[in-house]
Amino acid sequence: MLECLRLHPIAPAMTRTVTQDFDFAGYRVPQGRRVIVGTTVSHGLEACFTDPDTFDPDRFAPGRMEHRRPGAFAPYGLGPHICAGSGMAEGLIMLNLAAILRTLDLRGDPTYVLREVARPTATPDDRLTLRVTGVRHPAVSLLA
């Protein structure tokens, strides 16, 4: 789940309105200017993640913990308005995934190549399909 949030963050950036003039990378940014802060740009940097384009969930495992490098991992934003529900989100995602995988047999299309579209944030395009090939526990079926 964390590797999906790294490679395909739901909230890749944050918008802010500048309250005080400041300088950044040689540019003067004036008060009142709307800015987009690319909070997850670091997710794709080799300085932060080894072989960043590769799907590699083990990078979060004890011993590697690449996401703990300072400034590396920010799927929930940064600063005083960092997501207040990140723990709940992770619990719910894991719970729902576990319930779906325990209940259903699923088959994906092995020929599908992920293409992201913006709606408004990144999501797989309509060609992504998951076929239900069996129900393992009808009594607790999620389809009911």
Ligand code: HEM
């Ligand atoms: C994977 C799921 C989620 C992601 C990726 C996510 C991401 C974010 C991000 C990036 C922000 C910062 C927005 C900003 O600074 O402009 C944020 C703020 C917030 N999120 Fe989430 N969020 C998720 C789920 C949730 C859930 C489940 C809840 C509540 C149960 C929640 C509640 C909040 C709240 C209340 C804020 C505003 C915090 C503040 O302004 O101080 N989020 N979230």
